[in-house]
Amino acid sequence: MNTLELTINGKVYAFTQGETILDVARRNDIFIPTLCYLKNASPTGACRMCVVEVKGARSLVASCTAPAGAGMDVQTESKSVVKSRKMNLELLLSSGSHDCLLCPSTGDCRLQDLAFRYNATGKRFERTKPKYQPDFSNPFLIRDFSKCILCGRCVQACKEVQVNNAIDYGYRGSDAKIIAKCDLPLGDSDCVFCGECLQVCPVGALSLKKARQKPRVCETEVVRTTCAYCGVGCQMNLHVKDNVVQMVNGVDAIPNHGSLCVKGRFGMQFINSDERLKTPLIRKNGELVAAEWGEALSLIAEKLGEYKEKNGADSIGVLASARCTNEENYLFQKFARAVIGTNNVDHCARY
Amino acid sequence: MTHVTPERLQEMQAEYAARISEPNIRHLFICGGTGCHATGSLKVKDALHEEIAKHGLEDRVRVVETGCNGFCALGPLMVVHPDNVFYQKMTREDVAEIVSEHLVNNAPIERLMYKDPQSKKRVPLFSDIPFFALQKPWTLRNKGIINPESIEDYIGREGYMGLSKALLQMQPAEIIDEMKKAGIRGRGGAGFPTGMKWSFAAQNDSDIKYVLCNADEGDPGAFMDRSILEADPHAVLEGMTIAARAINATEGYIYCRSEYPLAIKRVQIAIDQAREMGLLGENILGTDFSFDIFIYQGAGAFVCGEETALMRSIEGKRGMPIPRPPFPAAQGLWKKPTILNNVETLANVAQIMVNGGEWYSSVGTENSKGTKVFALSGDVNNIGLVEVPMGTSLRSIVYDIGGGIPKKRKLKAVQLGGPSGGCIPEDHMDVVVDYEEIAKVGAIMGSGGVIVMDDKTCMVDMARFFLEFIQEESCGKCTPCREGTRRQLEILERICEGHGKPEDITLIEELSEMITSSALCGLGQTASNPVLSVLRHFREEFEAHIFEKKCPAKRCPALVDFKVINERCKKCGKCASVCPVGAVEWKKKEVAKINTDICVQCMSCYSACPFDAID
Ligand SMILES: Cc1cc2nc3c(=O)[nH]c(=O)nc-3n(C[C@H](O)[C@H](O)[C@H](O)COP(=O)(O)O)c2cc1C
Ligand code: SF4
Ligand code: SF4
Numbered sequence: 001m002n003t004l005e006l007t008i009n010g011k012v013y014a015f016t017q018g019e020t021i022l023d024v025a026r027r028n029d030i031f032i033p034t035l036c037y038l039k040n041a042s043p044t045g046a047c048r049m050c051v052v053e054v055k056g057a058r059s060l061v062a063s064c065t066a067p068a069g070a071g072m073d074v075q076t077e078s079k080s081v082v083k084s085r086k087m088n089l090e091l092l093l094s095s096g097s098h099d100c101l102l103c104p105s106t107g108d109c110r111l112q113d114l115a116f117r118y119n120a121t122g123k124r125f126e127r128t129k130p131k132y133q134p135d136f137s138n139p140f141l142i143r144d145f146s147k148c149i150l151c152g153r154c155v156q157a158c159k160e161v162q163v164n165n166a167i168d169y170g171y172r173g174s175d176a177k178i179i180a181k182c183d184l185p186l187g188d189s190d191c192v193f194c195g196e197c198l199q200v201c202p203v204g205a206l207s208l209k210k211a212r213q214k215p216r217v218c219e220t221e222v223v224r225t226t227c228a229y230c231g232v233g234c235q236m237n238l239h240v241k242d243n244v245v246q247m248v249n250g251v252d253a254i255p256n257h258g259s260l261c262v263k264g265r266f267g268m269q270f271i272n273s274d275e276r277l278k279t280p281l282i283r284k285n286g287e288l289v290a291a292e293w294g295e296a297l298s299l300i301a302e303k304l305g306e307y308k309e310k311n312g313a314d315s316i317g318v319l320a321s322a323r324c325t326n327e328e329n330y331l332f333q334k335f336a337r338a339v340i341g342t343n344n345v346d347h348c349a350r351y
Numbered sequence: 352m353t354h355v356t357p358e359r360l361q362e363m364q365a366e367y368a369a370r371i372s373e374p375n376i377r378h379l380f381i382c383g384g385t386g387c388h389a390t391g392s393l394k395v396k397d398a399l400h401e402e403i404a405k406h407g408l409e410d411r412v413r414v415v416e417t418g419c420n421g422f423c424a425l426g427p428l429m430v431v432h433p434d435n436v437f438y439q440k441m442t443r444e445d446v447a448e449i450v451s452e453h454l455v456n457n458a459p460i461e462r463l464m465y466k467d468p469q470s471k472k473r474v475p476l477f478s479d480i481p482f483f484a485l486q487k488p489w490t491l492r493n494k495g496i497i498n499p500e501s502i503e504d505y506i507g508r509e510g511y512m513g514l515s516k517a518l519l520q521m522q523p524a525e526i527i528d529e530m531k532k533a534g535i536r537g538r539g540g541a542g543f544p545t546g547m548k549w550s551f552a553a554q555n556d557s558d559i560k561y562v563l564c565n566a567d568e569g570d571p572g573a574f575m576d577r578s579i580l581e582a583d584p585h586a587v588l589e590g591m592t593i594a595a596r597a598i599n600a601t602e603g604y605i606y607c608r609s610e611y612p613l614a615i616k617r618v619q620i621a622i623d624q625a626r627e628m629g630l631l632g633e634n635i636l637g638t639d640f641s642f643d644i645f646i647y648q649g650a651g652a653f654v655c656g657e658e659t660a661l662m663r664s665i666e667g668k669r670g671m672p673i674p675r676p677p678f679p680a681a682q683g684l685w686k687k688p689t690i691l692n693n694v695e696t697l698a699n700v701a702q703i704m705v706n707g708g709e710w711y712s713s714v715g716t717e718n719s720k721g722t723k724v725f726a727l728s729g730d731v732n733n734i735g736l737v738e739v740p741m742g743t744s745l746r747s748i749v750y751d752i753g754g755g756i757p758k759k760r761k762l763k764a765v766q767l768g769g770p771s772g773g774c775i776p777e778d779h780m781d782v783v784v785d786y787e788e789i790a791k792v793g794a795i796m797g798s799g800g801v802i803v804m805d806d807k808t809c810m811v812d813m814a815r816f817f818l819e820f821i822q823e824e825s826c827g828k829c830t831p832c833r834e835g836t837r838r839q840l841e842i843l844e845r846i847c848e849g850h851g852k853p854e855d856i857t858l859i860e861e862l863s864e865m866i867t868s869s870a871l872c873g874l875g876q877t878a879s880n881p882v883l884s885v886l887r888h889f890r891e892e893f894e895a896h897i898f899e900k901k902c903p904a905k906r907c908p909a910l911v912d913f914k915v916i917n918e919r920c921k922k923c924g925k926c927a928s929v930c931p932v933g934a935v936e937w938k939k940k941e942v943a944k945i946n947t948d949i950c951v952q953c954m955s956c957y958s959a960c961p962f963d964a965i966d
């Protein structure tokens with residue numbers, strides 16, 4: 001089979017049929033900026049930041065959607081490419097209120113990074129007044145339309161990654177806005193608050209509730225862990241500061257490939273809760289008293305043995321938790337059947 | 352349902368020929384296009400029936416409501432056949448006279464005949480009216496002649512003969528070859544060779560394929576497609592069915608804006624009739640080929656004329672363009688191989704099958720074959736629908752067919768291609784209708800909108816108008832178009848308001864370059880054409896707005912100071928009588944004077960002065 005090759009910035013690279021120019025560039029660590037491109041979703045070609053120059057082409061080419069072609073001669077940072085990107089950034093920065101000093105996303109913002117790289121100030125055009133009021137209607141996230149660059153990543157994430165179809169483009173031209181159906185507040189919509197949109201938003205248009213009372217993401221330390229909520233075992237990064245989980249992001253790995261659900265993403269406050277159980281409790285004289293694991297386990301073994309002796313194994317039932325892993329649940333039913341000797345096994349997710 | 356046979360089609364043709372040339376029978380072809388409906392043609396038609404009945408002429412006169420005749424500005428209008436007499440601007444009140452004088456006494460009524468704007472003489476014969484005489488009605492061959500709601504009329508004029516030939520005597524590949532030989536290029540704007548488009552879709556294997564007809568027609572000032580659908584809907588159905596046969600498609604949709612209720616009604620009637628006769632649906636003309644057509648009504652967004660947006664809209668999604676590739680020929684509607692053609696393109700197909708590709712390509716220029724339909728509007732005497740051979744000069748369209756500019760004003764420029772096109776100034780009027788030639792002077796052929804502008808048109812304001820349209824119609828998806836055209840519009844607005852800055856021209860040019868080279872779809876990629884063409888041909892007008900704070904055409908109120916040219920003023924005082932704020936000082940037998948402190952630049956005096964004495 002012939003190997004397919006194209007040239008990027010004067011160097012020749014091999015590619016396989018079906019790869020885009022961006023795929024080839026990324027694979028070879030060649031920088032092409034993107035704003036709307038979202039892995040695992042179909043490319044929309046909305047932001048036009050990824051344009052490159054292809055010799056012989058009528059105009060600039062969006063590398064995220066253009067298939068790599070044999071013999072193509074691509075320039076990723078030619079004069080016209082840089083000019084186009086810079087103008088694009090000027091347009092985005094002047095639409096809405098990109099006052100980075102007051103933005104929760106400072107330090108973790110793709111637009112800010114690109115403005116820095118391409119020396120765009122947002123001052124070529126007068127700043128437009130925000131057209132839409134922010135949406136605070138739900139307990140999880142804030143939608144600040146004055147910072148939205150309409151890249152559509154949230155829409156792709158909601159539609160194609162989570163398949164919730166809660167949001168889409170609404171209105172037209174420069175009135176365009178990302179809306180839930182009938183432009184209802186997110187809290188009154190079909191949104192299930194998986195937070196996928198929040199995670200993929202490249203700017204500060206979607207941020208955590210109370211973002212201003214929290215440290216910014218760039219100030220936090222990242223701790224990789226497995227979600228403790230359910231047996232799926234989603235991989236996540238906890239953004240921690242002052243021993244408090246400030247924010248949670250999904251990790252692009254098996255099994256969740258970056259996604260999380262409402263619990264994993266927004267439900268980590270229990271870690272620092274005063275009511276959190278840290279030891280087993282044993283009821284003594286009507287009062288729950290903290291105990292050691294050894295004491296608690298001995299007591300359970302003793303009582304289970306007693307009941308089995310007196311009433312038979314089938315007088316005991318075993319109820320497992322959805323928060324355990326599959327392996328833990330397997331062991332638990334094994335314990336019920338092999339150790340206790342009963343088939344009375346069930347799981348909280350079933351009732 | 353009985354399937355019509357090719358033999359029966361031939362018979363119907365003969366029947367029609369006999370019917371139309373029956374001795375002692377007159378046919379009154381009264382225009383029933385949207386334009387004439389608006390000016391009252393239905394009332395005239397009812398009155399005609401009444402009067403004809405009164406005189407007992409029912410057996411000798413047949414009233415036929417046709418589709419748009421083309422000369423919309425003169426409606427309601429009518430052609431009397433076989434007398435070859437054309438009546439314009441008829442009212443109910445004229446009807447009695449028409450019947451008693453013309454139909455009974457054979458004395459045509461002169462005052463209702465066409466008056467030549469130059470010679471001021473009445474033109475007795477329909478075929479002598481230059482507006483019609485200089486046209487070549489191929490696409491519009493049935494306009495003003497057949498009743499669009501009668502399939503018999505259509506068949507009578509060779510209708511469905513192209514389909515019959517394509518199905519019974521040709522292989523799909525031969526159909527495509529014939530289209531290639533004809534050299535016809537898409538009439539929707541881009542001018543892509545139709546035969547080639549079909550061959551791509553034919554190559555892609557799939558058990559389901561689609562043929563779509565683009566009847567979105569969002570270009571302001573354009574009404575070619577609407578008129579075709581209203582006047583000759585079967586021609587489009589036949590064209591689509593032949594296309595379907597060529598690529599082996601199973602289903603077709605006509606995407607028509609819901610603002611075209613009459614077109615939709617007539618197309619639906621045509622579809623029902625064609626199904627009834629076995630010319631659509633299962634086993635067309637008794638062959639094993641089946642194909643059906645449905646109408647999809649769009650909400651009237653300009654961007655939905657763009658092919659990928661149109662397909663998303665039919666799928667029930669938001670009408671928003673998506674990147675290509677994949678191209679529709681490979682993955683179009685519902686990801687199946689699809690061809691999309693414009694109404695006018697499709698209306699030509701049947702005749703190409705009947706007469707052959709060589710017949711079609713015998714007319715036109717090297718690379719632009721056949722004829723083109725234009726909607727002539729703006730500052731021109733004969734507003735209406737015209738069809739000319741490719742290669743006709745714009746001058747001929749504007750002056751010979753269009754009858755020149757009203758009120759003896761001068762032609763300034765012609766806008767071709769609407770918001771995606773450009774203006775062509777007076778000194779380039781000899782450019783001919785040809786895709787490449789028109790592109791050379793900075794415009795595009797477009798879908799056929801021709802807006803004629805006289806010397807009172809401000810070109811900066813014109814560019815501003817089109818950008819305003821673009822801003823409203825942009826889908827908002829990609830940054831260059833959404834944000835970039837808004838900034839361009841902002842700049843033009845401020846120039847027109849007298850706040851233009853020296854760097855504005857460079858900024859517009861820089862934005863244009865970025866938008867044109869990086870926007871996602873054709874709407875954005877061509878959105879800067881109008882302003883760029885104005886900068887190319889009328890740069891000094893831009894500069895006058897910015898540097899001298901003057902609008903040479905006196906259209907931008909903030910940039911005009913009206914004064915009376917003393918030598919020209921005939922002291923009539925018209926200006927003083929129309930000024931709403933009393934800014935004109937005038938006494939009998941004295942030259943008028945305008946007090947600029949009071950004047951609000953409403954232009955009333957300027958438009959009212961019969962002697963062009965206000966500047
Ligand atoms: C913004 C935009 C609007 C368009 N509107 C129309 C339209 O109203 N009618 C049309 O036939 N083509 C329109 N087109 C062109 C179509 O996308 C397409 O090229 C055409 O319908 C193909 O048919 P043709 O090859 O017969 O011209 C439009 C294109 C763009 C980019
Ligand atoms: S979204 Fe980004 S660019 Fe905009 S204000 Fe926030 S940090 Fe700055
Ligand atoms: S939180 Fe989830 S469901 Fe809600 S809009 Fe965002 S992605 Fe869609």
Ligand code: SF4
Nearest residue numbers: 148149151152154201
């Ligand atoms: S909210 Fe964020 S992800 Fe969604 S379109 Fe706006 S900037 Fe893009």
Ligand code: SF4
Nearest residue numbers: 227229230234261264
């Ligand atoms: S609770 Fe949600 S985030 Fe956590 S593992 Fe289960 S699905 Fe994943």
Ligand code: SF4
Nearest residue numbers: 826828829832872875
């Ligand atoms: S160019 Fe304009 S209409 Fe086309 S996709 Fe971009 S925003 Fe939408």
Ligand code: FES
Nearest residue numbers: 036047048050064
């Ligand atoms: S990343 Fe390619 S267009 Fe946005």
